[in-house]
Amino acid sequence: MSSRRDLKKLIHNSVGTLYDDLIFYKVFTQNPNEEKADALIDKISDAHFDLINRLSATEGKEVKGRTKTYYSKIKADLQSLVNQFGKEIQSLD
Known part of the structure; x- marks a missing residue:
């Protein structure tokens, strides 16, 4: 299992x-939708x-299996959020 420090870095x-x-x-697109981009920044x-x-x-902390499940859930939530926000960024145009 990764350390909490490694998870925070991730x-x-x-x-x-x-x-x-x-x-x-926002900087390199010719007519960016800045309102949607700003709203997405707030959500992120x-x-x-x-x-x-x-x-x-x-x-x-005293139950090892419970702790491992808790941190695995955080990793899974991070992955799903990154995928979700990545799709939203792609659909900004």
Whole structure:
């Protein structure tokens, strides 16, 4: 199992890549839909904050299987959020 520090880095890097994609969209696209891009940035920011808060709270530290399941769920949620936001970024045009 990864350490919490590695999971936090994974969350920050994944969300940072989404932010970068949106900034590139806003800067390098000829008529960007800035309102939708800004709304998407807000949604990504909220999801980022939620994932970090969930990771910071320890869940059932004394029961190893429960802890492993908790962190696996956070990883799965991160993956689904990145996929969802990636599709939303692609559909901005």
